[in-house]
Amino acid sequence: MEKINITHKLSLFSDHWNPKIVGELNGQHVKLVKFKGEFTWHSHEHEDELFYVIDGKFKMEFRDRTVDVLTNEFLIVPRGVEHRPVAEHEVSVMLFEPAGTLNTGNVKNEFTKENIKNI
């Protein structure tokens, strides 16, 4: 039951597209991740995902439109909806999603992180 300092946690890693677990509650994980560049198109069959921008901005691409998500904004992507985050510059994002959510959802490729860690 220790508080978590987001700025400190973000200072502990610099890799992109590699989420780290920073909290767990009610079967959900809180994760931090840094995005830069283009991710892979994917969807999650059973999990809704929340993307909260701590610092920076990114575009969430959907098949029919794009949403710009800026600092202090969040976007919830419902289960089953194909999406692809794209960040022109590095952006720090907090994720809320069920424990066990795979970052690339229904796709497995070079972006897939099977065994994410606490930080």
Add this chain to the structure above:
Amino acid sequence: MEKINITHKLSLFSDHWNPKIVGELNGQHVKLVKFKGEFTWHSHEHEDELFYVIDGKFKMEFRDRTVDVLTNEFLIVPRGVEHRPVAEHEVSVMLFEPAGTLNTGNVKNEFTKENIKNI
């Protein structure tokens, strides 16, 4: 599937200890609330609660200690643990907890908000 701007949502209300729902995913609610003063001691039998400070600071009192939670920090209070938030000055907090969580948990008094709304 619209993004939520936290700063904008916080500008829409000024009352204290009255959470507003700003998102829902996986059976969980994302809420915004402003604290000022001393809340009531309570616990939640079945729900863990996350308190993320957007702006300001507050103290989370437990029966055996107190944790100061500052901007960009979060604290997870596990189910069953008695707690009381206290804020000397107004603080804006984002909550993440199961849908249906009652703000005063096992206690009903003048702080209880039975029917919280989306904002």
